[in-house]
Amino acid sequence: MNLYTLLKGAGYDAAGITDAEVSLVTEDSRKVTAGSVFVCVKGARFDGHDAAADAVANGAMLIVAERDTGAPNQLIVNDSREAFSLLSASFFGNPSRKLRLVGITGTNGKTTTCFLLKSVFENLGHKTGLVGTVKNIVGDKEYPANLTTPDPFELNSLFAQMVDAGCEFCVMEVSSQALAQQRVAGLHYEVAAFTNLTQDHLDYHGTFENYIAAKHKLFENCDKAVVNADDEAYKAMVDGTDCEVVTCSARRDSADYSAKNIEHKPGGVSYILVGIGKLERIKMRIPGGFTVYNSMTAAVCAVQLGLSFSDIARALSEAAGVPGRIEVVPTDTDYTVIIDYAHSPDGLENILASLRKIARGRIITVFGCGGDRDRTKRPKMGKIAADMSDFVIITSDNPRTENPDAIVEEVALGAKDARIPVVKIVDRTQAIEFALNEAEENDIILLAGKGHETYQIIGTEKKHYDEREVVRNLLGNK
Secondary structure, eight states: OBHHHHHHHTTOOOTTOOOOBOOEEESOGGGOOTTEEEEOOBOSSOBGGGGHHHHHHTTOSEEEESSOOOOSSEEEOSOHHHHHHHHHHHHTTOGGGGSEEEEEESSSSHHHHHHHHHHHHHHTTOOEEEESSSEEEETTEEEEOSSSSOOHHHHHHHHHHHHHTTOSEEEEEOOHHHHHTTTTTTOOEEEEEEOOOOSOOHHHHSSHHHHHHHHHGGGGSEEEEEEETTSTTHHHHHTTOOSEEEEEESSOTTSSEEEEEEEEETTEEEEEEEETTEEEEEEESSOSHHHHHHHHHHHHHHHHTTOOHHHHHHHHHTOOOOTTSSEEEOOOSSSEEEEEOOOSHHHHHHHHHHHHHHOSSOEEEEEOOOTTSOTTHHHHHHHHHHHHOSEEEEOOSOOBTSOHHHHHHHHHHTTTTOSSOEEEOOSHHHHHHHHHHHOOTTOEEEEESOTTOOEEEETTEEEEOOHHHHHHHHHHHO
16 A cells, blocks of 8 residues: 555545555554554653654654654654554555444453354354454454454454455454554444443553543444443443433333343343343343343344344354353363453452352352552452352462562452451462362352463463363362
């Protein structure tokens, strides 16, 4: 693509620009080669404007910046993060405009809702791409996901591949950080959904108000909003927007869609989804109260996109679970081991509440909190685990650059008044082994926090760590 076309496709004035070929659009100065467009982005630790001269020396044909860098060829913009998104989209021919985009945001439930929606679409003959926390999917190809919502260049590359693969839809998780950092600037969603909002990522956003403001951006760029009316933040999500709002609820008859006659069983959950002139029984093979909300959100999104209500109900009944979300680990034991990604206070409370409804024995919870992240949630999660479990083992999650012993102690503060056994074992494998040795017939061991992750971040090193393998090896040694 030539520079004139790139700038024009991103909405910038291209008058007098040459038709030199652009090789890459990047915000990473280390990737700059001849023919690159380098976008100067100011981050928490590094300001790309300071690397403009090096980028020119390495062959950058254009510097995009928020201030004068002294480069011979530069484009001054108001927001370089937004510019990076718009230029990345233009580089790939604005592929999102050829897809029907569905965006899901919220603290919990994004991943499962996306997977369920993709399953519904494909079950009904609509080829669909997926962008999310667990993995990115284009047709039959799967790619590892490093971020819930990728950087703009990678994201638009995925969109382009989806278009080439013949995808009609793309369902994607849209994180608060991605919205705040303008990673999805320029995208327009046919439907956007809000699952819930609880404490998370305050280490990044600083305040809960900033967190809400970031999520709100998604609904400024969609045609229809499907929102969970049982979450008190839902009005803040759509306040002041022009989108059509559709509400869903498991508690309110006043919502546009409501879940009735909810039945919980060890093998799943079922309910009647009631809409305006519509009624269908939804049967899910995934247990838990949150499954009601996730599947209801997916169903209502699909309805808003024109799919048959009865076809949606049938497709959901055939949907499988999501890796790392209330995932049962095969053990051939008389107790059950479940892996779940719950890593926030609300997430941990939800999974424990769901397990309590199906538990025939004790719930043994093994969990920790991540390092270099919001410290205020640590004692809160300690208290939730102690209040809702029968035995708690506090351990490491991803300690990163923090002292893992110190993190465990902060979590334990919330469980100091517990009336149940609470054990602190910093080494996660030893903690899991302790739980396996402690378990009795009909007990449930919940390994919370890692979910789909197959690594542990200790210091700055990402080490392979798959809890499924850990459980299998420990049981094999026994």
